[in-house]
Amino acid sequence: MSPARRRSAGAARYAAPAAFLLAVTVAVLLIRAGIKGGGPATTTERGPVTHASTSQAPPPGTTRRATTTLAGRFYTVEGGDTFGSISAKSGVPISQLELLNPGVSSNSLQVGQKLRVK
Numbered sequence: 001m002s003p004a005r006r007r008s009a010g011a012a013r014y015a016a017p018a019a020f021l022l023a024v025t026v027a028v029l030l031i032r033a034g035i036k037g038g039g040p041a042t043t044t045e046r047g048p049v050t051h052a053s054t055s056q057a058p059p060p061g062t063t064r065r066a067t068t069t070l071a072g073r074f075y076t077v078e079g080g081d082t083f084g085s086i087s088a089k090s091g092v093p094i095s096q097l098e099l100l101n102p103g104v105s106s107n108s109l110q111v112g113q114k115l116r117v118k
Contacts, residue, residue, distance in 0.1 A: 072100075073118035082106045090117045 075086055083106040087094045098104075100116040109115075 072116050074114045075117045077109045077111055077113040077115060079111055081109055086115065086117070092117045 073090075075090055077086070083094045083097050086092075087097060097115065097117065100118075104115065
């Protein structure tokens with residue numbers, strides 16, 4: 001076997017394992033980036049209410065109530081709140097909550113967000 005042929009046979013011998021290792025490395029990097037939340041789908045400190053880890057419970061013995069200002073009455077969203085639960089706590093119908101807060105979806109409430117209730 002000539003030296004040139006030996007070199008090309010040696011290169012072909014390592015091409016498949018090198019390609020496999022490259023593919024595994026790329027897959028691991030993509031998975032790690034997804035697990036760490038890299039990209040636009042990351043959760044912020046004040047993320048959706050549906051994530052229990054983002055909610056902060058008030059100190060024991062205290063409850064949050066609707067606050068009143070000259071412009072109206074507002075409710076501060078807590079973890080797990082929906083328009084239904086806010087309606088039950090404040091006594092304001094869901095339809096009125098939707099009218100007073102146009103553009104706000106019950107599915108995208110944020111902990112600490114202020115909603116108008118009156």
